[in-house]
């Protein structure tokens with residue numbers, strides 16, 4: 231069941247006019263610069279902030295329109311913010327049980343993951359007897375997400391749940407979110423202004439700017455849309471869904487197949503053959519040649535065609551490539567565009583260093 235919303239909301243100088251949909255499964259990232267209204271939108275959906283001109287529906291179930299306003303505790307949501315707000319005097323087990331008990335009151339008989347499943351999915355087994363003060367920031371956030379899940383929500387609203395964590399703790403918690411995503415069929419609306427986080431876990435993107443939804447769509451398509459700022463930033467990247475095809479044991483390389491070809495990847499960890507993985511290629515790690523170099527150290531040399539060229543700044547251009555139907559972004563200099571005579575339709579070879587691929 232998908233979540234649908236529309237709001238026209240003023241707060242002082244700030245005006246939020248946004249409508250959108252969160253599909254029934256997968257992670258939808260609400261992404262945009264600081265101050266654009268992401269948290270406000272989440273709070274409006276949760277009913278934590280009241281807006282007179284708004285509508286929220288989950289499937290056929292109306293949470294808000296011009297006649298109805300259900301308060302937050304009557305909306306079947308799991309809500310987690312930066313600092314997960316656990317009860318400091320209760321153990322992890324008791325914090326989780328609180329979520330479990332609340333489920334009966336708010337969501338009636340709604341189906342949801344079992345207590346043991348949540349503990350296992352979030353790796354909380356060894357932490358159950360500790361108090362929040364005895365946990366790391368990342369562990370606390372895992373407990374907070376577990377508690378929210380145990381309320382058996384019909385949608386999970388996460389407001390920058392990893393923002394207070396350092397890079398290492400973030401890296402450690404992301405695999406848990408990826409697991410939740412794979413194993414629970416629950417819509418998640420995930421607020422973030424961290425492109426790295428979003429590229430790793432989101433399926434869809436709602437791109438927000440100055441109180442409005444500027445664009446919405448599948449992550450891969452949104453990242454490579456040349457009319458959006460995402461393709462223009464320093465961290466611009468292409469995200470591909472690929473399947474692990476095999477290993478080259480002699481050289482510790484993994485082969486991945488995607489719709490537009492094959493890639494070799496130097497992974498630190500062994501990936502299982504047949505496994506689906508997300509491959510991320512930064513636009514600045516892609517270089518172009520007119521013929522396939524036979525004497526290059528670069529392992530991934532893929533035939534492509536230039537589909538579009540746009541200026542990025544006085545020195546650099548954004549080149550969008552077509553790899554047999556799959557778009558790929560490259561940031562190269564105007565000097566190189568001129569030297570290679572690139573224009574839409576030019577056949578080229580895209581070179582991607584195997585160490586530059588991220589999964």
Ligand SMILES: Nc1ncnc2c1ncn2[C@@H]1O[C@H](COP(=O)(O)OP(=O)(O)OP(=O)(O)O)[C@@H](O)[C@H]1O
Nearest residue numbers: 241242244262263264265266267268269270271423
């Ligand atoms: N209590 C308040 N009173 C008046 N204006 C506010 C209040 N809280 C936030 N704002 C303004 O509302 C706008 C949206 O804020 P909001 O917190 O939703 O943005 P955000 O996109 O979530 O930002 P961030 O990524 O920094 O958390 C901002 O311009 C902010 O200055």
